[in-house]
Amino acid sequence: MYGIKNAIVLSLSVSLILSMTSCALQKSETDSQATATQSTSAATTGVNQTVEQLVSENIHVNQIGYFSSDKKIAVINGQYSSFNVVDATNNKVVLTKNLDGKVKDDSSGDTVCYADFSEITSAGQYYISIPELGKSYTFKIGDKSIYTGIADGMLKALYLQRCGIELDSNHAGEYTHGACHKSMAKIYGSDDKEIDVSGGWHDAGDYGRYVVPAAVTAADLLMAYEFYPNSFTDNTNIPESSNNIPDILDEAKYGIDWMLKMQDKLSGGVYHKVTAMGFPDMTLMPDIDVDDMYVMPISTTATADFAAVTAMAARIYKDINSGFSNSCLNASLKAWTWLENNSKFVEFKNPSDILTGEYGDNSGSDEIAWAAAELFRTTGEKKYGDYFVKNFHSNGFGLGWQNVSGYAAIAYMFCDSDKIDLKKSEEIRKSWIEKADMFVDTAKKDGYFLAMHKLEYTWGSNMNVANHAKHLLVADRLSNNEEYTETAKNAAHYLMGRNTLSQCYITGFGSKQVMQPHHRPSLGDTVKQPVPGLVVGGPNSTLDDSVSKSKLSGLAPAKCYIDDMSSYGTNEVATYWNSPAIFVFGYLNQQR
Known part of the structure; x- marks a missing residue:
């Protein structure tokens, strides 16, 4: 890794599968989801056949999915009136609701509204559809697995x-x-x-x-x-x-x-x-x-x-x-x-x-x-x-x-x-809880419910995302508080695609995947897909490499990411970026 070892990672006081066979299954599933996003059956019920057939990256969802019993919210960049939840297996609308909120997000510059579909608890594959905008990537709703x-x-x-x-x-x-x-x-x-x-x-x-x-x-x-x-x-x-x-x-x-x-x-x-x-x-x-x-x-x-x-x-x-x-x-x-x-x-x-x-x-x-x-x-x-x-x-x-x-x-x-x-x-406990409360307050003001200040989008920002969630989960052990766990879950949603770029930041997963990480084995081997399961650094507003400087200059902090092998400042990987995300997913999977 180039400069991360020489740079101070800012942190304000104001993220492969069971086997390579299952990796192939995941890739197959992802491919089929991507195909589904390109066309919609003529049997679609209640869904506009033109705009809504197209995937819009302004509809931000967790591209892996949501637990049946959890709060489920998609973040929409722009102002629209209503949304549909559509069963991806038959393209039938299962829920229509009004969109909520009008929030200006400082980190991305987006003005967002929210599609709350928490009442959908049946296991299956779905997507969000907005008549004037398009549809989201497909996601699952299911159990703890x-x-x-x-x-x-x-x-x-x-x-x-x-x-x-x-x-x-x-x-x-x-x-x-x-x-x-x-x-x-x-x-x-x-x-x-x-x-x-x-x-x-x-x-x-x-x-x-x-x-x-x-x-x-x-x-x-x-x-x-x-x-x-x-x-x-x-x-x-x-x-x-x-x-x-x-x-x-x-x-x-x-x-x-x-x-x-x-x-x-x-x-x-x-x-x-x-x-x-x-x-x-x-x-x-x-x-x-x-x-x-x-x-x-x-x-x-x-x-x-x-x-x-x-x-x-x-x-x-x-x-x-x-x-x-x-x-x-x-x-x-x-x-x-x-x-x-x-x-x-x-x-x-x-x-x-x-x-x-x-x-x-x-x-x-x-x-x-x-x-x-x-x-x-x-x-x-x-x-x-x-x-x-x-x-x-x-x-x-x-x-x-x-x-x-x-x-x-x-x-x-x-x-x-x-x-x-x-x-x-x-x-120590009191100070730890105070910082956890600060993270919760930050997330409440963030358009994507993320406990990140705009100045924290530095080298390895995804480490900051996961470490803040880790802090919150430790705080929950000290003082049982649903706000701590919910804010930590929102960090996982972010890493899995519910962010301003609709980018899943973990190689090999999601519909919009990282394809060009700054990772020598992924570039040097003969495999088309990069080594899976690696958390990339994420948005970095300090623009530490030439690719970032030329392609990302002037963008809002949360948008300063590019999937380019030469962008070591945004797209490198590190074991200590994986490890806090493993901790967070340990929490999510404790009932597996």
């Missing part, structure tokens, strides 16, 4: 990002490649010292592997399992499937196993990243990338994030894989010792001849607080709790790679130790 494919697809996409192993056709379908980046890596600045750091995930559209974002990715997976264990199965067709361990834990372990290799065995410090000196050509497949790999120096942020996520793993795998749990705890304690012995912040900056992502930071205070909170929650040892209470401040609750204070807060608030500082816990 309607998001199973997309949720499993996002998790399966992490398997397809794995480094160091062959992706075979039994598990990867068409998206195969040989084992990659298996050679020993050179420790940068040493006298030709080499170590084995094979494994992990290709972080984004490039082939670098970085501890800081990998720790956040793994933490999201572990937290999703802790919150919604019934949402995750053992049958997403990865190599570890059918081992009686949920595949989400197998995937997290794959990432953590690599991180364990990144720890210096002598000091306990953790190397920041392993990459080549620069980015490979865009069409180069990972197993063809044979440039020398370099391990970059130890940093405070990498070591602290490592200590935090391995402490989490020690707790979560204790009764699942005791050997792995013990290894993680020992590694976490050793990393903490390094932090104690290196109290002065050790910053990572790219050397002048290294051009790959930096993931830099100017402070490690939030990372160390996260490590302390997780070690306290796992071990109950007073010294970690004391450090946390003394050094943690409730001032923003970041849930991204550069600010991990939200992870620290969650670890402490949900700690069941009798040694917890109740005053500190209540202080």
